[in-house]
Amino acid sequence: MNVKELLSLKNKVIVVTGGSGKYGKCIVEGLAEADATVITTSRDPKSAEGTAESFRQVGYDVHALVVDQAIPDSVNTLKQQITERFGRLDGFVNNAVSRPMKGYGAPLEQFELSMRDNATGMFHLLREMTDLIVRSGGGSVINIASMMGMKGPDLSNYEGTDMGDLPPDYFFHNAGLINLTRYMAKMHAGKNVRFNCISPGGLFNDQPEQFLKNYCKKVPLGRMANRDDIKGLVVLLASDAGAYINGENILMDGGLNA
Numbered sequence: 009m010n011v012k013e014l015l016s017l018k019n020k021v022i023v024v025t026g027g028s029g030k031y032g033k034c035i036v037e038g039l040a041e042a043d044a045t046v047i048t049t050s051r052d053p054k055s056a057e058g059t060a061e062s063f064r065q066v067g068y069d070v071h072a073l074v075v076d077q078a079i080p081d082s083v084n085t086l087k088q089q090i091t092e093r094f095g096r097l098d099g100f101v102n103n104a105v106s107r108p109m110k111g112y113g114a115p116l117e118q119f120e121l122s123m124r125d126n127a128t129g130m131f132h133l134l135r136e137m138t139d140l141i142v143r144s145g146g147g148s149v150i151n152i153a154s155m156m157g158m159k160g161p162d163l164s165n166y167e168g169t170d171m172g173d174l175p176p177d178y179f180f181h182n183a184g185l186i187n188l189t190r191y192m193a194k195m196h197a198g199k200n201v202r203f204n205c206i207s208p209g210g211l212f213n214d215q216p217e218q219f220l221k222n223y224c225k226k227v228p229l230g231r232m233a234n235r236d237d238i239k240g241l242v243v244l245l246a247s248d249a250g251a252y253i254n255g256e257n258i259l260m261d262g263g264l265n266a
């Protein structure tokens with residue numbers, strides 16, 4: 009098959025969680041540009057609809073649905089709505105994250121809240137979306153983790169800033185998500201569903217100047233990720249061009265951790 013056809017997401021229905029967030033918007037945009045029917049989800053209906061509407065205005069097929077992955081009924085409702093409105097699911101980008109924990113010494117309740125969203129809730133949603141994909145005949149699941157799930161913190165990035173009290177939950181659940189990806193790939197052998205993980209580096213978001221200086225001088229490409237960087241990788245993994253990539257974790261950090 010021609011490589012442009014392999015990369016096309018035409019007629020594929022793909023859900024992106026946290027589609028109104030920083031990386032989420034880039035992911036929705038990339039999938040929509042490759043002709044997917046994208047369902048962007050958010051906890052807040054206004055936010056989800058605002059994102060979907062902004063993409064529809066430029067001609068893309070983007071729809072909004074609401075889910076709070078920490079609430080089991082909300083996950084079940086999302087599954088039902090996808091089935092009723094779209095009749096199938098070909099892809100799931102597991103991108104949402106909550107950051108309730110504010111630092112190493114923060115109350116344990118904040119760690120517990122994080123696990124509710126980023127571990128238990130995330131897994132419930134992952135399992136239900138996988139079930140829909142399997143019932144649709146197969147497809148692709150893409151987990152978005154972080155380079156911080158692969159390494160300990162590099163505290164020198166934060167010298168001269170007040171950003172250095174990094175919360176432990178983020179390192180814990182992102183590392184777990186990377187290995188959960190491998191587990192899912194093996195557990196779904198023979199079901200025509202692929203599971204891969206992307207572990208991005210930091211996305212440029214007007215961080216303090218000192219942090220940018222510290223960070224960018226260590227990146228061989230000399231910069232943070234921009235809003236286009238994740239798009240091609242997500243499209244590759246979601247499309248038939250990535251049909252033989254399964255159980256993989258791809259570090260996307262401009263060479264920072266090379």
Ligand SMILES: NC(=O)c1ccc[n+]([C@@H]2O[C@H](COP(=O)([O-])OP(=O)(O)OC[C@H]3O[C@@H](n4cnc5c(N)ncnc54)[C@H](O)[C@@H]3O)[C@@H](O)[C@H]2O)c1
Nearest residue numbers: 026029030031076077078104105106152154208209210211
């Ligand atoms: N921003 C970065 O620099 C960066 C770097 C590396 C990895 N990542 C990864 O990228 C992904 C997205 O991160 P981001 O920085 O774009 O986050 P963000 O905070 O901009 O967006 C996350 C989204 O998830 C949603 N969310 C939170 N809790 C939820 C819940 N219980 N149910 C449903 N949705 C919920 C939020 O409302 C938000 O829209 C995460 O997996 C993160 O680990 C981000």
